[in-house]
Amino acid sequence: MDVVVLGGGVNGTGVARDASMRGLKVALFERNDLAFGASGNSSGMIHGGPRYLVYDPAVTATSCRDSGNIQAIAPHLLFRIPFLMPVADRGPKMRIFFDLLDGFFEAYDQYQPLKRGKPHARLSQAEVRELEPGLTGDLVGAMSFDEWGIDGARLCVANAVDARERGASVRVGCTVTAIDRRPDGAVEAVRFRDRVTGEVGRLTTKVVVNATGAWAPLTASLGGLAPERARVRPGKGIHVLFDRRLTNYAISAFAIDGRQMFLLPWENLTVLGTTDDDYYGDLDHVRATSEEVRYLVESIARVFPSIHGARAIGTFAGVRPTLYAYGPIEEALSREHEIIDHAEHGAPGLYSMVGGKLASYRLFAESMTDELARVFRLPGRCATHTTALPGGDEAADPFAMATRLGVDAVATRRLVYRHGSRSARVEDRMLARPREGVTVCACEPVLEAEVRYVLANELARSVEDVARRTRLGLGACGGMRCAARCGQIVAEELGLPPREGVAQAIRFVTKQARTRVPALGPDQARQEAIAMASARAELGIAATADEDDEEPP
Amino acid sequence: MSRSIVIVGAGLAGLAAAFSARRAGRSVTVVSAGAGATALAPGAVDDVPWERAASAARVARVPLVRRPLAVDVAAFADALGLWSIGDDGADVARIATVAGVIRPARAHDRALLDLSTIRGVVIVPRAPRAAWDADALAATWGASPFARAQGLRFHAAEAALLRHKGERGIGELDLAARHDEGDRLDWLAARLREALVREAPRGVDAAAVLLGPWLGLAAPRAEALSARLGLSVGEALGGVGSAAGLRFEAARDRLLASLGVDVVVGRATRLEVEGARVALTVHGKSDLVVGDACVIACGGVAGGGIVYAGAGAPDRARAAFALSLDAPVDLAIGGVRVDVTSSLNGPDLDETAWPTPGAEGALERVGVRCDGARAAPGICAAGAAVADRPRTALEAVAAGLRAGREA
Ligand SMILES: Cc1cc2nc3c(=O)[nH]c(=O)nc-3n(C[C@H](O)[C@H](O)[C@H](O)COP(=O)(O)OP(=O)(O)OC[C@H]3O[C@@H](n4cnc5c(N)ncnc54)[C@H](O)[C@@H]3O)c2cc1C
Ligand SMILES: Cc1cc2nc3c(=O)[nH]c(=O)nc-3n(C[C@H](O)[C@H](O)[C@H](O)COP(=O)(O)OP(=O)(O)OC[C@H]3O[C@@H](n4cnc5c(N)ncnc54)[C@H](O)[C@@H]3O)c2cc1C
Numbered sequence: 001m002d003v004v005v006l007g008g009g010v011n012g013t014g015v016a017r018d019a020s021m022r023g024l025k026v027a028l029f030e031r032n033d034l035a036f037g038a039s040g041n042s043s044g045m046i047h048g049g050p051r052y053l054v055y056d057p058a059v060t061a062t063s064c065r066d067s068g069n070i071q072a073i074a075p076h077l078l079f080r081i082p083f084l085m086p087v088a089d090r091g092p093k094m095r096i097f098f099d100l101l102d103g104f105f106e107a108y109d110q111y112q113p114l115k116r117g118k119p120h121a122r123l124s125q126a127e128v129r130e131l132e133p134g135l136t137g138d139l140v141g142a143m144s145f146d147e148w149g150i151d152g153a154r155l156c157v158a159n160a161v162d163a164r165e166r167g168a169s170v171r172v173g174c175t176v177t178a179i180d181r182r183p184d185g186a187v188e189a190v191r192f193r194d195r196v197t198g199e200v201g202r203l204t205t206k207v208v209v210n211a212t213g214a215w216a217p218l219t220a221s222l223g224g225l226a227p228e229r230a231r232v233r234p235g236k237g238i239h240v241l242f243d244r245r246l247t248n249y250a251i252s253a254f255a256i257d258g259r260q261m262f263l264l265p266w267e268n269l270t271v272l273g274t275t276d277d278d279y280y281g282d283l284d285h286v287r288a289t290s291e292e293v294r295y296l297v298e299s300i301a302r303v304f305p306s307i308h309g310a311r312a313i314g315t316f317a318g319v320r321p322t323l324y325a326y327g328p329i330e331e332a333l334s335r336e337h338e339i340i341d342h343a344e345h346g347a348p349g350l351y352s353m354v355g356g357k358l359a360s361y362r363l364f365a366e367s368m369t370d371e372l373a374r375v376f377r378l379p380g381r382c383a384t385h386t387t388a389l390p391g392g393d394e395a396a397d398p399f400a401m402a403t404r405l406g407v408d409a410v411a412t413r414r415l416v417y418r419h420g421s422r423s424a425r426v427e428d429r430m431l432a433r434p435r436e437g438v439t440v441c442a443c444e445p446v447l448e449a450e451v452r453y454v455l456a457n458e459l460a461r462s463v464e465d466v467a468r469r470t471r472l473g474l475g476a477c478g479g480m481r482c483a484a485r486c487g488q489i490v491a492e493e494l495g496l497p498p499r500e501g502v503a504q505a506i507r508f509v510t511k512q513a514r515t516r517v518p519a520l521g522p523d524q525a526r527q528e529a530i531a532m533a534s535a536r537a538e539l540g541i542a543a544t545a546d547e548d549d550e551e552p553p
Numbered sequence: 554m555s556r557s558i559v560i561v562g563a564g565l566a567g568l569a570a571a572f573s574a575r576r577a578g579r580s581v582t583v584v585s586a587g588a589g590a591t592a593l594a595p596g597a598v599d600d601v602p603w604e605r606a607a608s609a610a611r612v613a614r615v616p617l618v619r620r621p622l623a624v625d626v627a628a629f630a631d632a633l634g635l636w637s638i639g640d641d642g643a644d645v646a647r648i649a650t651v652a653g654v655i656r657p658a659r660a661h662d663r664a665l666l667d668l669s670t671i672r673g674v675v676i677v678p679r680a681p682r683a684a685w686d687a688d689a690l691a692a693t694w695g696a697s698p699f700a701r702a703q704g705l706r707f708h709a710a711e712a713a714l715l716r717h718k719g720e721r722g723i724g725e726l727d728l729a730a731r732h733d734e735g736d737r738l739d740w741l742a743a744r745l746r747e748a749l750v751r752e753a754p755r756g757v758d759a760a761a762v763l764l765g766p767w768l769g770l771a772a773p774r775a776e777a778l779s780a781r782l783g784l785s786v787g788e789a790l791g792g793v794g795s796a797a798g799l800r801f802e803a804a805r806d807r808l809l810a811s812l813g814v815d816v817v818v819g820r821a822t823r824l825e826v827e828g829a830r831v832a833l834t835v836h837g838k839s840d841l842v843v844g845d846a847c848v849i850a851c852g853g854v855a856g857g858g859i860v861y862a863g864a865g866a867p868d869r870a871r872a873a874f875a876l877s878l879d880a881p882v883d884l885a886i887g888g889v890r891v892d893v894t895s896s897l898n899g900p901d902l903d904e905t906a907w908p909t910p911g912a913e914g915a916l917e918r919v920g921v922r923c924d925g926a927r928a929a930p931g932i933c934a935a936g937a938a939v940a941d942r943p944r945t946a947l948e949a950v951a952a953g954l955r956a957g958r959e960a
Pocket of ligand 2: 533534595596597821850
């Protein structure tokens, strides 16, 4: 290999794509699943981050510019998010603050054209009430501003699939266990282990790119470097999901401690986020705690009290790989990225990508690949901002597709959102095998053909992987209805023993429940207990699948 | 005048309490507010949670057999007329679930197919319905250790079970209800017979037919069909709210009527004990329901009886958990009163809410604190409403019978 990329987040898949496009022989290893880390658990905003404007306008400008680029290469994955930022009327100070905010957003307006955003508007209290009746309390008014959202998991999958189609080898569920170096210190090979099959191997390579996000220090140590050589500040952030759209607009508000937070209508759900706390726990098992959930709920309740009556259906959590800087408070840390060339630490050929944001992943990947181009003396230039990602080349019409297939337009709209023009490939499956037109997950909804498609073409290996790619089981039912069926399909498509499908379903249902319980609110305990009883009756949650009905010897 | 008993809840526990109180000559009023766990459960009937029974049997290396039923429990089951309970000491029933598992059960709704006595080939008809992929299910069931040990094979077979195209997408209860209509059973029998005839030359000698949970809502449809085809026909166990729940409700209403129990439909909101009398307030009704004693059988957290309240809901913020009716009893988890408020809205559920292979989940354990059936003077409790009792159907029955007697 020319380059081995470690990590299947947005940065790793982004580099794998760019490097493959420029003709390098690339292999990517992902320890868990594509988008398993920060990339699949972020707030999903392709924003310039107005919050960086004050102390780090460079971050704002680069992010805005690349937001425009990402819209061009994956138009299907982006959606506009109009935000309202209400300002409570707590005396003359707040009125002055409101004017300052107006000026601030005027400054942000300069960047809006870069990302096809609309300029902000200054709204009176009456206007705010009309737009968003749920916002209570005396308000000076609100600012509106425009952002874009994306499904981070789909973005990673699109990059990985593209890299693969351009010749890269992508292995998921396969962890790198060591980075071998020659006596002179240069990188020589990586050793890996497939975490499902147990298969181990060694792959020689000239360059290794450590794009393992919050894992980066651990990964550096696999190459015999001190972890501090790829230091990041691991900043855990959580989100709470509610079962419906609670507002018309996204609400940006200030938390109890003055941090900025948001409430965001997202497809048929609402997302409440987010927190930022140092995290030194197990990165493979990051979960929200009820303390964190309460902090968010109580914070947003100050402007949106009816949140207390809403039904939380889950949480998700990730750890930001923030650039390390000594001392500063968490909020003020820059999200800018940095490429570390470990030649300066005696390990030529090893690079670490640290920091970064979803919004600027492509730029980050471009800089990294420029460095690779220098090393390999490649003539070509970066084309990732002009070459469509899979599915981003043409628009697809979900309504016409719904008519052709005789399925619900809600289902085809989701399908087109996730796959863009490649939804036609899923449609072809359904036309060839009408049986695949049935709905596997009714909450989202997800059709059987899509489940089979992601197993066959998008490197999914389990029920959980399918969920990450299709949102199956992530809606109101928590996978109770669809996990078992999905497990059967996984087993069938991948040629696994049928019992493995059942075992995966049990694992998925239990894992989903664990993300749900920290957010259990009034009245939800009964639904939870019914889910529990039902999982018990049908699957047997407290037994391991291999034993559940085994006869004594 | 005979002693009168007021019962809150008409799930299995409330029904059993009514049964024993009437047998003891008491007059009984049942107040109930609609479907609870019993009406949502898919028809397997256990004494202890099946996973626990199975793992105990595994550890002790003994076969899983039906533990003896108490005489009064057997009499109740007989009067309800809904379950196949088998003989004490015989092998436990084995039920196939639509999730692809074959699980043991002490007893079961008579429409479910018991695989424990079947040897050979079980036909699984293909039906173009979501969540019913006969081939995948047959492969999954067939690979289970039970099927392998028993020599059971599952064979997916073509059978035109749906009568109209629209039946592909209708709910399972609706499809089940259609099987109660006029000649539908004849039609179904004819289709299955065709399928069996088609499979026979291929060397498939069917011993049973396993259908989805849509065989009908009226009681022993499966038996009629089995008699007609000369082999066992039954359902697989479905999910929440499958036909078994409606069959329970029909059987319950018949039993309550034959026992001569007064039924008040409504949500109880308040229970007061004054001297030797209890008085129950029912939402929207001006008259109190009064009696000499009360049985709380309003279900567990699942039944809708207990509300998980907390900081977010100021009116209920006093306690982490509250009974849906205001009653002078204590709630407990593990014998300890629940009045802590720590995490989001109540006890720290992050790690404890869901069961693990070693332990039950907290939500399964919270309930009314009882000494035997007694929760407070004049008040008994039974079924899933009680703390730290197994959440099973037969436990609800046994506790209900005891509470009815004690009250
Ligand atoms: C709560 C939260 C909200 C955020 N919101 C936004 C937002 O709104 N907008 C925005 O632009 N950015 C946002 N971010 C930041 C953004 O998500 C991250 O900066 C970005 O996803 C980092 O991507 P990555 O590829 O570097 O890391 P990750 O996505 O974490 O990927 C690292 C991968 O490496 C794998 N790995 C680890 N060790 C090994 C090994 N030994 N071998 C192989 N693979 C390995 C892991 O399994 C993981 O999948 C948010 C982040 C968080 C946590
Ligand atoms: C999906 C599911 C699967 C299950 N699977 C199995 C299994 O395989 N095996 C097994 O043995 N058990 C199983 N169970 C558990 C079993 O069904 C219950 O333990 C049992 O039915 C509890 O009966 P109960 O009478 O105590 O409660 P419920 O059946 O819940 O009855 C409570 C009744 O009280 C009423 N009520 C509540 N509050 C009030 C009020 N304030 N006023 C008036 N009425 C009120 C409710 O409406 C309800 O009718 C399952 C349960 C569920 C939900």
